[in-house]
Structure formats: C-alpha cells, structure tokens
Amino acid sequence: MYDFNYHRPASATDAAAARKAAADGVYLAGGMTLLPTLKQRLARNSDVVDLAAAGLAGIGRDGGTITIGAMSTHDSVATSSEVQSAIPALAALAGGIGDPQVRNRGTIGGSIANADPAADYPAAVLGLNATVHTDRRDIKAGDFFTGMFETALDDGELITKVTFPVPAAAAYAKFANLASRYAIVGVMAAKTGDGIRVAVTGAAGNAFRATAMEQALAGDFSAAALDGISVDADYNSDIHASAEYRRHLVGVMAKRAVGEIA
Numbered sequence: 001m002y003d004f005n006y007h008r009p010a011s012a013t014d015a016a017a018a019r020k021a022a023a024d025g026v027y028l029a030g031g032m033t034l035l036p037t038l039k040q041r042l043a044r045n046s047d048v049v050d051l052a053a054a055g056l057a058g059i060g061r062d063g064g065t066i067t068i069g070a071m072s073t074h075d076s077v078a079t080s081s082e083v084q085s086a087i088p089a090l091a092a093l094a095g096g097i098g099d100p101q102v103r104n105r106g107t108i109g110g111s112i113a114n115a116d117p118a119a120d121y122p123a124a125v126l127g128l129n130a131t132v133h134t135d136r137r138d139i140k141a142g143d144f145f146t147g148m149f150e151t152a153l154d155d156g157e158l159i160t161k162v163t164f165p166v167p168a169a170a171a172y173a174k175f176a177n178l179a180s181r182y183a184i185v186g187v188m189a190a191k192t193g194d195g196i197r198v199a200v201t202g203a204a205g206n207a208f209r210a211t212a213m214e215q216a217l218a219g220d221f222s223a224a225a226l227d228g229i230s231v232d233a234d235y236n237s238d239i240h241a242s243a244e245y246r247r248h249l250v251g252v253m254a255k256r257a258v259g260e261i262a
C-alpha cells in the first residue's frame with residue numbers, strides 16, 4: 001500500500017468537498033474492493049475519503065418507494081423488515097452476496113459504483129427500474145451502467161442513495177460462483193409500474209435488459225413463454241463459464257425467476 005492522506009468527513013457535502021480538493025482522491029465505502037486494490041498497489045491515490053461517518057446509511061419506505069442510503073451494507077438490506085416486506089427479491093439478492101464478512105462491510109453504493117460485471121445489485125437496479133441519486137443529479141437505471149467497471153458517474157460524483165419503486169412482484173435467480181458467490185449469471189424478473197422487466201448480470205460486460213424476454217412475458221407471464229428465446233449479448237467467456245454456457249444460463253435463470261412469481 002502506498003501512503004495516502006486519510007479523511008473522515010461528517011457529511012456528504014464535506015465528503016464531496018474533500019474529494020474535490022484532493023489531487024487524486026477516491027471514496028472509501030466498505031473497502032471490500034478498494035482496499036485490496038490499494039494493498040496490491042494497483043492504485044495510488046493521494047487521498048482516501050472514508051464515507052463511514054458521512055451519514056449515508058439507512059433504509060426507509062415512503063409510499064411506493066424504498067430508499068437505501070449508499071453506505072447501507074448488504075446485510076442491512078437483507079435483514080431490513082421494510083425491504084423484506086416491500087421487495088423480498090431485493091432482500092434475498094442482498095442476502096446472497098458473498099459471505100457474512102462481505103455482507104457486513106460491502107455497501108450498495110460501493111457495489112454499483114464499482115460496476116463489477118458479476119455483481120448482483122446491477123440486476124436489481126435495472127430490473128426494478130431504480131434511480132441512483134448523487135450529490136449532483138438523479139441517474140435513471142437504464143443510463144447508469146455503461147460498460148465493464150464503467151458507470152455514468154463523473155469524476156468525484158458521490159452516490160448518496162438509491163430509490164427502488166416497489167414492484168407488484170419480483171424474483172432474482174442466480175447461478176453463483178461457489179467460491180465468491182459472485183454471479184456467473186443472475187436474472188431479476190419483475191412486474192413493475194413500468195411493465196415487465198428482465199435484467200441480467202454476470203453474463204456480459206455490464207448488466208443489461210433482456211428485451212426479447214420482456215416482450216414474450218408481456219403477452220404471457222409464464223416460464224413457458226421463455227421457451228426457445230435465446231438472448232443476444234456480447235457474452236463473457238472466462239475460467240468460470242464459456243459464452244455459450246452463460247447464454248444457456250440466462251434462459252435457465254430467467255425461467256426460475258419468472259416461475260417464482262408467475
């Protein structure tokens with residue numbers, strides 16, 4: 001690890017200011033990704049702005065919307081009674097991330113800012129048509145994930161919270177890497193106020209919507225309606241699964257998710 005200046009601001013405003021004043025600053029959430037990166041000297045930031053005391057944790061429900069603060073841990077989402085009753089699929093998704101250590105340190109803000117292609121939350125953000133709120137603007141789910149580890153966030157832009165409209169029904173099915181629990185393929189299927197949504201993570205460079213499936217499900221919301229639908233994408237191929245296997249898994253996971261709520 002290289003030397004850096006450490007900041008622990010007491011508000012989101014102060015955090016953004018500290019980040020802006022730094023020559024090459026970086027936000028620290030749970031550190032699950034950032035700290036190994038710094039330890040392995042893959043990054044050399046002049047300043048680390050720790051968000052732990054910035055007041056960004058907390059979960060609440062306001063009518064038809066669940067709001068999750070950026071610093072809310074995966075465990076707090078998984079065990080939130082508000083999330084469990086309003087969007088059980090989201091609570092289950094959070095509870096299936098990594099292991100207890102990761103769930104107690106990792107945060108929703110860190111996860112989506114990092115935009116790992118195998119992360120679970122991107123499927124929820126896209127599939128549930130969430131909005132990502134930052135210190136500068138609101139970003140719609142469909143505009144947020146722009147590539148592998150790439151998002152619409154500008155330099156220094158701070159995620160403050162994520163809002164999820166409560167769907168009529170939703171389910172998440174994941175084929176997990178058994179060592180890390182990251183998604184080899186994960187599919188969120190949802191009946192939302194915005195129509196049927198099917199979002200896929202793990203399969204390609206970034207999460208995407210399976211529009212062919214959404215169209216089929218709009219006419220017949222059943223697992224059988226997905227028979228024969230092969231979703232085109234620029235599939236990842238790695239030591240865990242070939243592109244062809246991931247394509248196959250998208251169909252299997254989508255049917256499982258739809259079958260849960262059909």
Ligand SMILES: Cc1cc2nc3c(=O)[nH]c(=O)nc-3n(C[C@H](O)[C@H](O)[C@H](O)COP(=O)(O)OP(=O)(O)OC[C@H]3O[C@@H](n4cnc5c(N)ncnc54)[C@H](O)[C@@H]3O)c2cc1C
Binds near residue numbers: 029031096107110183
């Ligand atoms: C062993 C292991 C297993 C895992 N398994 C899974 C899994 O099964 N599924 C899954 O989805 N994930 C998994 N993860 C990822 C983990 O859940 C974390 O979400 C991820 O590592 C990000 O960690 P973090 O929240 O601690 O953020 P950090 O590591 O602190 O930060 C990550 C990046 O996000 C930026 N950032 C953080 N917060 C903000 C913010 N509010 N605004 C703007 N930028 C911000 C940081 O600057 C940094 O660039 C796993 C991680 C590990 C180490």
